[in-house]
Amino acid sequence: MGNHKSSLSMSNRISILTGNSNPALAKAICRHLGISLGHAVVDRFPEGEIHVQIQDNIRGKDVFIIQSTCSPPNDHLMELLILIDAARRASASRITAVLPFYGYARQDRKDRPRVPITAKLVANLLVSAGADRVLVLDLHAGQIQGFFDIPVDHLYSINVLSKYFIKKKLKNLVIVSPDVGGLKFARAYSKLLGAPLAIIDKRRENAAQTKVMNIIGEVRNRNVVLVDDLVSTASSLVEAVHALKKAGSLDVYAAIVHPILVGPAMERIKKSELKELVVSDSIPISPDRKLKKITVLSVAPLLGEAIKRIHQNESVSFLFQKSAVES
DSSP states (O other): OOOOHHHHHTOOSEEEEEOSSOHHHHHHHHHHHTOOOOOEEEEEOTTSOEEEEEOSOOTTOEEEEEOOOOSSHHHHHHHHHHHHHHHHHTTOSEEEEEESSOTTTTOOSOOSTTOOOHHHHHHHHHHHHTOSEEEEESOSSGGGGGGOSSOEEEEOOHHHHHHHHHHHTOSSEEEEESSGGGHHHHHHHHHHHTOOEEEEEEEEOSSSOEEEEEEESOOTTOEEEEEEEEESSSHHHHHHHHHHHHTTOSOEEEEEEEEOOOTTHHHHHHHSOOOEEEEESSSOOOGGGOOTTEEEEOOHHHHHHHHHHHHTTOOSTHHHHSOTTTO
């Protein structure tokens, strides 16, 4: 991607705001665009209610609010909704909610009786608050785009993550999908990295536990890149790594977009046979929790380029035409 800082640095029609979920990413996006991050107070009243005040004049401006609804998801979602409402009442000309990580995306359908479709509820809340369009990165389920009655731009981090592995020049490589549902995701990596594909057949014991049943494909004496969209407690990841090593794999890497990494995740990864976990900065990892085997790649240039193109009414699909090999 080229450097387009000059094209936005002179624009006074755009404003980028953020809540408390990932200010470092918001600042990195602004650096890429050559503009300053907008000023907004996002804190708490003594009883815990969220207090928001946008301190810049945004009347008539194209406003982008960057907020991952990561842990604590309810607080960060409310911050986003209140920021959108504040921007709408401040007469912004257009409001784009930028969610590098879209929380509640795993609740995208009724898979059991009497459960909600919370991904749809969140979509309704964003629209009701006043969002005119949404920019998201690697949704857990692609059909969530259809939950919105406003434009949705869905970006993929595959070029960012695969480029890293292309530079490593791993020999005898195989791309592994952790389940059948991630097959399309894994096939895209397989094509970019020019490596064969394997699938782990697993059974979900409960919301936090899975059990590997079979490995479909050849992994013996091969280096492995496990690909997935998110890692939460790392139970499935560590189970998959163990099964792959038991099946005769060499080094096992993982390319996972969203590092939720809650509960015992860090300890599990630390003790596992995983060689390296490569993630994006869609969700921040605090420095005191960072492990040596975790590599964080920034999606700020990708999101920044999309924001620039949306602001200038240019095609965002251009971003999908550049492969990792070409960039």
